Amino acid sequence: MDLSYGFPPVASGEARLLILGSMPGQASLQAAQYYAHPRNAFWRIMGDLLGAGPELPYPQRLVRLQAAGIALWDVIAACERGGSLDADIVGASVRANDFSVFLAVHRSIEQIFFNGAAAEASFRRHVLPGLAERPLALHRLPSTSPAHAARSYADKLAAWSVIVAK
Template identity: 75%
Template sequence: MSDLACFPPVATPDARILILGSMPGQASLNAGQYYAHPRNAFWPIVGELLGFSPDLPYPQRLQLLQAAGIALWDVIAACERSGSLDAAIVPDSIRANDFAAFFAVHREIRDVFFNGAAAEQAFRRHVAPRLSLAGLSFRRLPSTSPAHAAQGFAQKLAAWSVIPGLPKGSDSV
């Protein structure tokens, strides 16, 4: 069982959209990068939607994400977990990130998207009861994790194309 800590948010003060994961998996923690597992569909989906190659160097991908007005973070600041699966997180060990401070700085965010059910559940349980969330809309998207195999890439891409202000990659699907 490991004590784990998430990454800082990737966000500019004028971000309009926030994408939330639950907690980085082991491949991401080892690489020091969001969504580093080679089979995670996050970067291929976002790359398709924003028109860039998911093979670009990580700093360039982050710059393009931020240029599109998208912030990236995780709900869980720290927890205990063995392995990478959200199901292995010890519920009593969860400590949520400071969203009150985050939203105070990032006042333009109106749309929050959860990368899967675990992120949404953690947010609703550990964050939402402590905050005023007026003016924000929330939507769960299918997890980009390789563990979420119920949907293929094309289905996930179509679902993720609802993010406002982005080119609609699902037109070609």
């Protein structure tokens, strides 16, 4: 199995919060876009909260996120994974992104929101122990993945609305 590589961060210098996924799935990697799977609720939620919905061209969605002070990235820079599920990630293959450098450049980020439990667990395991002392508020949100069908869209939207209240 070959390593899959994620995307660079999407962030402006004014970013105040960071949304982290674990690692892009196959649909996203093929499209070279964050959250490209048509059944992933991320862009629908961003549309309802920020006007950055899937009806807009991808570059415009990213501009809207950045204008709202939101940065977007993944915890994992590279890993082996047999499919698109987080459960398919080979733990020993995980290479985390360099958050020390990212957070040093984006000093106004004080809050990190995780798109699901896997992103949070990966960050706490592979990133947090190596970060210099810096006050960061960490919040787990329900995964927008179509594999996480335990919560309704309305429940996910309500939980994610915290990003516009911060």
